[in-house]
Each structure stands twice: as C-alpha cells, then as structure tokens.
Amino acid sequence: MKLCNQVALITGAGNGIGRGIAQILAKEGATVIIATIVKEEGEQTVSDICKEGGNAYFIQTDVSSEKSIIDMTKKVNEQFGTIHTLVNNAGITVFKSIEEATIEDWNKVINTNLRGMYFVTKHALPLLKQNKKSSIINISSNHSKCTIADSEMYTATKTGINGMTRAMAISLGKYGIRVNAICPGFTNTSHHQQWIREQGAPEEIEKKVLDLHAADRICTPADIGKLALYLASDDSEMMTGSELLIDGGATSYLFHTTFESDEILTKTTDF
Numbered sequence: 544m545k546l547c548n549q550v551a552l553i554t555g556a557g558n559g560i561g562r563g564i565a566q567i568l569a570k571e572g573a574t575v576i577i578a579t580i581v582k583e584e585g586e587q588t589v590s591d592i593c594k595e596g597g598n599a600y601f602i603q604t605d606v607s608s609e610k611s612i613i614d615m616t617k618k619v620n621e622q623f624g625t626i627h628t629l630v631n632n633a634g635i636t637v638f639k640s641i642e643e644a645t646i647e648d649w650n651k652v653i654n655t656n657l658r659g660m661y662f663v664t665k666h667a668l669p670l671l672k673q674n675k676k677s678s679i680i681n682i683s684s685n686h687s688k689c690t691i692a693d694s695e696m697y698t699a700t701k702t703g704i705n706g707m708t709r710a711m712a713i714s715l716g717k718y719g720i721r722v723n724a725i726c727p728g729f730t731n732t733s734h735h736q737q738w739i740r741e742q743g744a745p746e747e748i749e750k751k752v753l754d755l756h757a758a759d760r761i762c763t764p765a766d767i768g769k770l771a772l773y774l775a776s777d778d779s780e781m782m783t784g785s786e787l788l789i790d791g792g793a794t795s796y797l798f799h800t801t802f803e804s805d806e807i808l809t810k811t812t813d814f
C-alpha cells in the first residue's frame with residue numbers, strides 16, 4: 544500500500560469526485576478525513592469506507608467560512624497531529640450570463656472554489672509541515688483550459704486555482720510540500736447527472752458529450768482518484784506546480800464551438 548500510516552484531508556468528499564478520491568486513498572492505507580458541508584453525505588462516505596476496511600472520519604466543514612476551516616483544522620490537529628495529503632476538492636458550479644449574475648453569485652462561487660482553497664491550505668499548513676514530504680492536490684477543471692459562454696465566474700475560479708497552484712508550489716517547496724492541480728473534464732457525478740437532466744434533451748446532450756471523448760466514455764470519480772493517488776504518492780516525487788488534464792480527450796477536440804452553437808450547453812446551471 545502506497546499511503547500506509549498517512550493522513551489525507553479531502554474537502555467536499557461527501558459526494559462525487561471527492562468521495563472517489565477518498566475511497567482510493569483509503570484503499571492505499573491512508574486515514575481519510577472527510578471535510579464536507581452536508582452531514583448525511585459525510586457520514587455515508589465514512590460508513591462506506593469503513594465497511595471496506597478503511598479508516599475514515601467526518602468533520603463537518605464549510606470551506607467558504609474561515610471560522611469553519613479553523614475549527615476543522617483544530618480538530619484534525621487534536622486527533623491526528625499531521626496531514627500528509629490535502630485534497631482541495633470542494634467546489635460549486637454556477638453558470639449564468641453576465642446580465643443575469645449577481646454579486647451574491649460571484650461571492651458564493653469565489654468564496655467556495657477559490658478563497659476556500661486558499662484558506663484551507665493556510666490553516667492546514669502547520670500540519671503539512673510536520674512531515675518531510677507532503678502533497679497538496681487542487682481540483683481545478685478543464686474549464687481552466689477552454690470554456691463555454693456564461694461560465695465567467697466558474698472559469699475565473701478554476702483558472703485562478705491553476706495560478707495559485709503554481710505560486711504555492713514555489714512558496715512551499717522549501718518545506719518539502721508539492722502542489723499540483725488536477726483538471727477533470729466531464730465526470731460522472733450526481734452533480735453532472737443533474738446538469739444533464741436540466742438540459743432540454745438529456746439523451747441528445749448525453750450523446751453529444753460522449754461524441755467529444757476519444758476514450759468513448761466520460762471520467763468516473765475513480766479515474767480522478769487514481770490520478771490523485773499518483774500525486775499523493777512518492778511516484779510523483781518530481782511533480783510540483785503541474786496542471787494535469789484528465790478528460791478522455793474532450794479538451795483536444797477542435798470543434799467545441801459547433802457543439803456550443805446548438806445552444807444546448809449555454810443553459811443556466813446553478814448547483
């Protein structure tokens with residue numbers, strides 16, 4: 544096992560990608576801390592991981608509140624005294640036109656996706672510094688590479704995450720802390736399924752999404768988990784400041800504009 548006797552803190556791990564990452568890191572021997580906002584989801588993830596023989600603990604956390612982050616990291620310090628891997632995964636998607644978006648929308652998405660990531664890292668830092676080697680993995684998006692109409696706020700957070708990852712890699716290298724970003728494309732989470740359902744013609748949109756994938760399927764949370772395991776382990780010792788795209792080839796496809804001109808992807812989505 545690659546992460547024996549290690550502690551991994553994963554934000555937003557009550558569902559989707561964060562949950563998939565937690566399951567894979569736990570299988571490799573890490574004790575996983577599920578720092579997520581919805582109690583039932585956090586407890587369910589813990590129960591599922593423990594049933595499979597892993598070690599998992601839930602700490603209710605809202606990454607958009609600095610007080611909640613401080614309370615959470617205090618509990619981690621008291622109970623575990625260290626963090627080897629921090630996965631900054633918690634995030635929300637708000638797609639709205641510039642005309643429609645409000646300052647409340649802006650604050651909500653920035654405070655969760657971007658400010659949350661910065662302050663979780665800040666308050667986890669003393670615990671990450673306890674080890675000779677630690678890893679921070681920031682969950683970005685393929686929207687940081689190319690994007691669609693009405694995604695300005697979300698795209699700003701994900702592009703900001705990539706820049707912040709590079710700066711953190713430089714700032715924290717002296718402590719033996721590596722910092723990398725994963726940029727997933729379409730990933731089959733309940734979040735993604737809800738978005739599909741909200742489109743006018745779900746079956747048609749599902750086929751169009753699939754057609755963008757050279758791999759002939761979209762990502763699963765386990766695919767992202769396997770990449771996170773690589774970045775958490777010594778296998779990636781020379782990786783820091785990197786942005787790893789994992790999308791089954793979708794972002795390489797040149798004719799996204801044709802896809803968008805159908806106006807299916809521009810529908811307002813607010814999870």
Ligand SMILES: NC(=O)c1ccc[n+]([C@@H]2O[C@H](COP(=O)([O-])OP(=O)(O)OC[C@H]3O[C@@H](n4cnc5c(N)ncnc54)[C@H](O)[C@@H]3O)[C@@H](O)[C@H]2O)c1
Pocket residue numbers: 554555556557558559560561578579580581584604605606607632633634635636655682683684685726727728729730731732733734735814
């Ligand atoms: N699913 C995709 O297609 C996709 C693609 C690219 C990037 N991403 C990114 O991956 C990450 C996870 O997305 P997902 O699809 O698994 O979403 P999801 O909605 O399925 O899961 C997100 C989890 O984060 C929790 N959460 C939300 N706000 C929080 C907060 N303020 N504090 C703590 N926890 C909070 C939710 O309760 C949920 O458990 C996000 O950062 C998202 O932007 C997702």
